[in-house]
Amino acid sequence: MNTPVVIQLQELASDSQNHLPDVLRKALLIASKLGLNDFKAWVLSELNGYNTEVELPEYRIISSELKVFNPYRGYQPLIIEDGDMARMVSEVKICESIESLQHLLSKSNSKERLTFPFPAEQKAFLMRMIRGSAQLEPTRFIGSNQVKSVMEQVRTRLLNWALDLESQGVLGDGLSFSQKEKSIANENKSAINIQHFQGVMGNVSGGNVSQTMSMTITPGNFESLANYFKQQDINDEDIGSLQKAISSDPEASEKGTFGPKVSSWIGKMTEKAAEGSWGIGIGAAGNLLATAIAKFYGL
Structure with missing residues (x-):
């Protein structure tokens, strides 16, 4: 048996x-x-x-x-x-x-x-x-x-x-x-x-896992990335700084390995989270930013 x-x-x-x-x-x-x-x-x-x-x-x-x-x-x-x-x-x-x-x-x-x-x-x-x-x-x-x-x-x-x-x-x-x-x-x-x-x-x-937080980010479309970050209470000035950083850096080819200016921008936003000047916890900040930017790069 x-x-x-x-x-x-x-x-x-x-x-x-x-x-x-x-x-x-x-x-x-x-x-x-x-x-x-x-x-x-x-x-x-x-x-x-x-x-x-x-x-x-x-x-x-x-x-x-x-x-x-x-x-x-x-x-x-x-x-x-x-x-x-x-x-x-x-x-x-x-x-x-x-x-x-x-x-x-x-x-x-x-x-x-x-x-x-x-x-x-x-x-x-x-x-x-x-x-x-x-x-x-x-x-x-x-x-x-x-x-x-x-x-x-x-x-x-x-x-x-x-x-x-x-x-x-x-x-x-x-x-x-x-x-x-x-x-x-x-x-x-x-x-x-x-x-x-x-x-x-x-x-x-x-x-298949479907997240309750939907990311409607189109690869290569900065406006879609900007709109998503506005929903996360990131101000226009910081979004403008990110756009300049993306324009200056070489395009990322691997998730998590961004150019120096984009990485610096992520670091500054994470610092804002730690200081409390951006309404999101530091534990979630880095992952949220990196994931969204990776989607923008099509990674």
Whole structure:
């Protein structure tokens, strides 16, 4: 007699020795056959890595230790007196795939701490902020155990999901599901799916994530970019400065690698967010600006 695929998943997820990407692929098979698109979208994000436009699950946002590199003394603590700002810039968003995280841990071997560089615009802002030490490069340190915790939480979610399926009478016959099981799974999504994942991925339809914040930016059309930024309460003067920066810089060919003047503009806007003169939090500012400008460049 074939072991039901849901029981197979339970066995895989409950043993930490099993390769986590393989466990995720088994869950992908189940979610696809049952037509559970919310869960399928989450599994695909864990397998392939998260798009920066998607709101990350809470367990993938971790706190780091801030330091600067002094060429004479090595790494030194970076003290930010503003508590809210310190919490924001110390947040590390782990977007990498589970496979990448496993590779990162295997490369680190016995290292207890790992470094996560800042995005370019945040680094530029912090280097300007560090008084009298403009050449000291800031970085973030996290414990390897924090990365392991991300992976273990994924494994636990998979196990809970498989147990929820079983509790609803959805097991499968080998690798197949009856029409009745498919109907049960879709009629009981709130018990099987949403209670664990609602609010993590935005609205999911047909396996594709659709953001509630729509970006209507046409590549190469600065007016569409300007209109979007006006909706984000960026004033005309700053938008004009961005237009001049884009005109002066070479066209970007890769997301996140803009020219020096555009990068400087992003840094100045992030600084405004930190000062409170632009009504958006510093944690969201850099990603919002970089994502919108990347869309303008067609990236």
